Amino acid sequence: MNSERKNFAFAFCSAFLVLLVNGFSGNLPIISFDEGYSHLFGDGNLMVLKDGKSAHITLDDRTGSGFVSHDLYLHGYFSASIKLPADYTAGVVVAFYMSNGDMYEKNHDEIDFEFLGNIRGKDWRIQTNIYGNGSTSIGREERYGLWFDPSDDFHQYSILWTENVIVFYVDNVPIREIKRTEAMGGDFPSKPMSLYATIWDGSDWATNGGKYRVSYKYAPYIAEFSDFILHGCAVDPIEQSKCDEAPKFATISTGITRQQRTKMASFRNKHMQYSYCYDRSRYPVPPSECVVDAKEAERLRGFDPVTFGGVRRRHGKRHHRVRAEASSM
Numbered sequence: 001m002n003s004e005r006k007n008f009a010f011a012f013c014s015a016f017l018v019l020l021v022n023g024f025s026g027n028l029p030i031i032s033f034d035e036g037y038s039h040l041f042g043d044g045n046l047m048v049l050k051d052g053k054s055a056h057i058t059l060d061d062r063t064g065s066g067f068v069s070h071d072l073y074l075h076g077y078f079s080a081s082i083k084l085p086a087d088y089t090a091g092v093v094v095a096f097y098m099s100n101g102d103m104y105e106k107n108h109d110e111i112d113f114e115f116l117g118n119i120r121g122k123d124w125r126i127q128t129n130i131y132g133n134g135s136t137s138i139g140r141e142e143r144y145g146l147w148f149d150p151s152d153d154f155h156q157y158s159i160l161w162t163e164n165v166i167v168f169y170v171d172n173v174p175i176r177e178i179k180r181t182e183a184m185g186g187d188f189p190s191k192p193m194s195l196y197a198t199i200w201d202g203s204d205w206a207t208n209g210g211k212y213r214v215s216y217k218y219a220p221y222i223a224e225f226s227d228f229i230l231h232g233c234a235v236d237p238i239e240q241s242k243c244d245e246a247p248k249f250a251t252i253s254t255g256i257t258r259q260q261r262t263k264m265a266s267f268r269n270k271h272m273q274y275s276y277c278y279d280r281s282r283y284p285v286p287p288s289e290c291v292v293d294a295k296e297a298e299r300l301r302g303f304d305p306v307t308f309g310g311v312r313r314r315h316g317k318r319h320h321r322v323r324a325e326a327s328s329m
């Protein structure tokens with residue numbers, strides 16, 4: 001690496017550090033679709049709007065669709081405003097996530113926001129999850145309701161990923177924090193990932209464990225994306241070295257202020273409906289990082305895991321990848 005590039009990387013990561021300390025997306029640059037993303041699959045079902053700053057992805061009876069970032073990132077803050085399709089959306093899945101599954105088939109990393117459609121009159125639910133180094137045998141899913149109807153308007157969904165912590169935000173309210181623990185080992189995402197946004201048919205699992213399937217009578221299903229923020233260390237996929245000079249994020253606070261932490265606790269107490277930590281049928285012994293709270297266990301017992309799609313999610317995502325390959329042939 002030449003020194004000019006090193007200096008650039010250092011300056012960049014210093015700026016990033018300040019962001020983390022302040023813990024907010026505040027004045028980060030919003031980029032156009034073309035600056036950050038390109039078409040992934042679904043032919044004409046991806047539409048970039050005239051202003052270049054928004055994109056629609058559509059699911060109809062032919063195909064879903066999706067887009068992917070040009071760059072791979074090692075750590076950063078990634079965000080989009082999303083408006084989900086309204087009305088009957090059972091079986092529809094919209095995903096905004098990071099992955100390197102295309103580069104590391106056996107030991108990929110992933111950080112997921114997934115939106116699970118619902119029958120008429122019932123709101124979308126959000127699921128978050130991570131995988132590290134191919135830890136697909138341990139899903140770390142959580143699911144939540146929201147304090148608003150996400151099909152009414154745009155709301156901001158963001159992922160903060162550093163060496164030692166991952167935070168999911170909705171409208172700048174942290175809803176989940178995952179700290180790297182020693183015991184998690186490689187299960188904490190650690191390799192550069194791309195950003196993806198997709199919409200696809202998750203009939204087999206997304207709504208009440210597959211009970212309610214996608215109805216194409218109500219298609220097309222259109223998810224709207226805007227306010228793209230891709231603020232991270234972009235890594236050269238060949239050299240993979242651009243971020244070597246980054247300061248150790250380990251020494252920084254997570255960026256969650258005390259006030260935000262209170263909001264997070266309140267959100268989770270009100271809106272969390274499922275956590276893998278409390279799913280005794282999947283994990284008779286909860287994974288090591290789980291801190292199990294008796295009151296929370298009692299509250300979550302009211303929600304049946306099957307109602308929320310169980311663990312069949314992997315199938316769905318593979319399905320969209322297969323479609324992606326098919327459409328590029």
Ligand SMILES: *[C@@H]1O[C@H](CO)[C@@H](O)[C@H](O)[C@H]1NC(C)=O
Pocket residue numbers: 107133185186187
């Ligand atoms: C990730 O997986 C690879 C291959 O399975 C293994 O060699 C490596 O040690 C793992 N890395 C971590 C950090 O666990």
